[in-house]
Amino acid sequence: MKNSFLWVGVFVLPTLAISQSVYDSGFSYVHNKVKDRKVVPWPFLKEADVMFVKRVERIIDIREKQNQVMGYPPNPLATIIYDAVKNGQIAPYENDEMSSEMSINKFLSLGTDSQFIEVVTDPNDPSFTTTELMVDPFNAAERIKKYRVVEDWIFDKTRSQYYVRIVSIAPQYEMRLGGVNLGWQDLCMLKYYSKDEKDLRHLLVDKMVFNRQTNSPELSYDDWFEQRLFSSYIIKTSNQNDSYIKNQTEFKDNGTEALIEAERKQRELQEREENLYED
Numbered sequence: 001m002k003n004s005f006l007w008v009g010v011f012v013l014p015t016l017a018i019s020q021s022v023y024d025s026g027f028s029y030v031h032n033k034v035k036d037r038k039v040v041p042w043p044f045l046k047e048a049d050v051m052f053v054k055r056v057e058r059i060i061d062i063r064e065k066q067n068q069v070m071g072y073p074p075n076p077l078a079t080i081i082y083d084a085v086k087n088g089q090i091a092p093y094e095n096d097e098m099s100s101e102m103s104i105n106k107f108l109s110l111g112t113d114s115q116f117i118e119v120v121t122d123p124n125d126p127s128f129t130t131t132e133l134m135v136d137p138f139n140a141a142e143r144i145k146k147y148r149v150v151e152d153w154i155f156d157k158t159r160s161q162y163y164v165r166i167v168s169i170a171p172q173y174e175m176r177l178g179g180v181n182l183g184w185q186d187l188c189m190l191k192y193y194s195k196d197e198k199d200l201r202h203l204l205v206d207k208m209v210f211n212r213q214t215n216s217p218e219l220s221y222d223d224w225f226e227q228r229l230f231s232s233y234i235i236k237t238s239n240q241n242d243s244y245i246k247n248q249t250e251f252k253d254n255g256t257e258a259l260i261e262a263e264r265k266q267r268e269l270q271e272r273e274e275n276l277y278e279d
Contacts, residue, residue, distance in 0.1 A: 056265075069211075089198065089203060144173050
């Protein structure tokens with residue numbers, strides 16, 4: 001009997017040693033929870049059931065503490081999206097209506113950084129120089145720091161449920177020309193969810209986002225957006241002038257007041273939700 005246990009040990013222990021040496025993406029065991037994920041479709045929504053809808057735009061800044069996981073170096077969201085567009089997995093669009101698709105050549109030309117430098121033309125006399133324009137290639141992980149999110153807040157009276165459905169997302173970068181900062185610009189507009197599956201949800205459903213609670217990669221970027229784990233601030237709600245908060249007369253020259261107004265808009269949406277449930 002003892003010999004039987006010894007033989008079992010001879011075969012089992014090496015097997016365990018081999019299994020523990022198998023690494024998948026740097027981990028000591030195979031992870032399939034995120035890789036095998038499929039997009040969970042949104043519930044069908046009839047127009048007749050919509051009691052209330054509000055179009056909202058907000059900014060997610062990955063430099064905020066809660067959002068810093070979106071820039072996790074081994075798997076930054078910016079690189080995932082940029083490479084997917086470059087490889088034709090998802091289509092970039094010119095505007096919010098997503099009525100005009102952007103060409104790949106134009107997409108790849110955006111975001112390049114340029115600066116003027118002085119170049120010595122005469123090695124014997126450093127005073128003879130010429131000004132040349134140097135163009136640096138676009139690095140998505142370093143340059144994309146914000147995302148403009150367009151979403152609809154919808155109340156379904158049949159289910160008595162409030163939905164927040166993201167419509168589109170625009171990666172943003174600081175545009176620079178000749179060393180001059182021209183402010184934040186949309187790189188392109190991307191569909192968040194669509195029938196043709198060439199959208200962000202189908203792209204991100206099996207892409208891991210860093211989980212602060214555990215190193216087990218059980219959280220995908222699709223979870224991140226669908227569960228609204230990000231922090232953000234409102235820059236616009238639908239209004240008769242179709243204007244952003246910062247461009248409205250009373251907030252145009254006061255950034256602090258604009259942020260306070262953004263918080264008020266957020267509270268207004270949440271209070272409306274509570275009032276709808278009470279009614």
